[in-house]
Amino acid sequence: MQEFFHMGGYALYVWSSYAIGLVVLLANVVAPIRRQRRLKADIARGIRREQARSA
């Protein structure tokens, strides 16, 4: 197990590659989820405002 994390002395290069990879891949999943949430709230607000005006 220790050997696995040691990566034959290249641990710094190998594991920072995979750490950056993980961050980049996760960021691209989180971004659209957040955008969708904001967008839906924004559209709903617009609808409510219109209804309040016409009422």
Add this chain to the structure above:
Amino acid sequence: MWNFLHKMASPRYFHRITGRMVPWLGAITLLLILAGLYGGLVLAPADYEQGESYRIIYLHVPAAWMSMFIYMVMAVAAAIGLIWHLKLAEVVATASAPIGASFTFLALVTGSLWGKPMWGTWWVWDARLTSELILLFLYIGFIALQGAIEDRRTAARAGAVLLLVGVINIPIIHYSVEWWNTLHQGPTITKFDKPSIHLSMLIPLLLMALGFKLYYITVMLMRARCEVLDRERRSGWVRELIGPGN
């Protein structure tokens, strides 16, 4: 098939169908990447020349492939949008850009982290590295252009022209290691006659490549769904979907 494509051109239908597809695609993506990582980091043997450091390949090469693949998808989508004024094609191009930029960034950074222990330098201005950096600038240029132009139609047209002109960079990246002397090693996988890589290394690499491709489709659809919702916010089906209660 034609019928399906025709229906997908309807924003409402696209939004509904892709909403059902995304969780499944995400699950398959996760399985493929986990299998690829296990095969690449645990099962595959060390390289006889580069030792354990070569394991960056399982991230670097699929990311570099994706950086070019996504660009070509965007260029084709842009051409379709330009010729047939298909809005969905514009949506696909816009939704793909940040993902393509991400993979290009990842290819450059992992290449740098691989180059340091193997070549003794983080960066050289050789053909392969420089043309990949230009690819990153093309992605960033496209995103900036889309953000700078208010009118959607004009933005799509300007973006399409940029993408189509930039296609010239793709064969340059691909053949750069053959055309110019470079530190970067030549192709290992795409030599069809006799790939110079052992199966125990090749299989995890292909799993990662397939996983990245599905990852791209998944997150591109997630972004495209947002884009469709934003563009169609005035239409009846979006208002119905969001409803006054939410």
